[in-house]
Amino acid sequence: MRPMRSLSVASLLLVSPSVLAAAPAAPGYAQAEAYVDKDTRPEHYAPLNMLDGRDTTAWCAEGEKPAHVIIGFKEPVTLDEVRVYTGDGTSRDAFKANSRVRKFTLTSVEASRSVTVQDKRGLQAVPLSQPLFGARFVLEVADRFPGTKQDAPVCLTDVILYSGGKPLNAPSLATRFKYDAKAAPLLGTWFGGHEGAPERFLSFFVDGTWRFSLEPLETREPTTVVTGTYTVAGSRVTLDIPKKGRVPVTFERSAAGEGSKASASLTLEGTLPEEWGSDFRSHP
Secondary structure (H helix, E strand, O other), rough: HHHOOOOOOHHHHOOOOOHHHOOOOOEEEEEEEOOOOOOOOOOOHHHHHHHHHOOOOOOOEOOOOOEEHHHHEEEEEEEEEEEEEEEOOOOOOHHOOOOEEEEEEEEOOOOEEEEEEOOOOOOOEEEEEEEEEEEEEEEEEEEEOOOEEEEEEEEEEEEEEEOEEEEEEOOOHHHHHHOOOOOOOOOOOEEEEEEEEEEEEEOOOOOOEEEEEEEEOOOOOEEEEEEEEEEOOOOOOEEOOOEEEEEEEEEEEEEEOOOOOOOEEEEEEEOOOHHHHHHHOOOO
């Protein structure tokens, strides 16, 4: 999977100090293309479950398919430790029946770190060999302990991310990561520009905020960063853009075809700066 560029500290200076002071360091979303029961009971094994710090929820992906989750922050963070509860810890039977993650990688735009745990219930602390910096990280399952159930999915109960000895997600934030059916299709980062080489990034977070950044390939730092809030009412999505007002967003989803994945797109309507463009897609 192509690593995604993170928003650098220097670019954050383009945002007002009051916004920076108010923005928590907690993750803003956890996004996965597929997971168990996504179409029938999407809240049951949603990727947000592994950020809530509770052993009553878990994220599970189909056992035979490559499994990864993208975790996004509203601002760059430095990760130096993770605490992992592998498997489905919701019960002893579920833990044994389903596969447990033995090893996964965390990848930012600049580097990747491997995390390996033992086959046991409860949190396991794993210091990273070197800190990992970024605003978006790809967690990809590399190895697993087999479950007793045939075709068992692979599961993670919790991944608690630490920076400087402090957790960035914890049970106290559990309500923030509760599955919201209306917002779920939006959460994550959307990409604009050339296929495979996006320059425009529009991210939606669980707290009802969004961030747009223009990151030309020939520059080290984003040239534009804008933040605001969004609302979802039925099938209607609206961005509240500073100095521009409310902008409607059209959301469209296309089914998977022969040789292609399912995809989705966003179209921003109304008058916007030319550098924004208007079309965003769900893949780089």
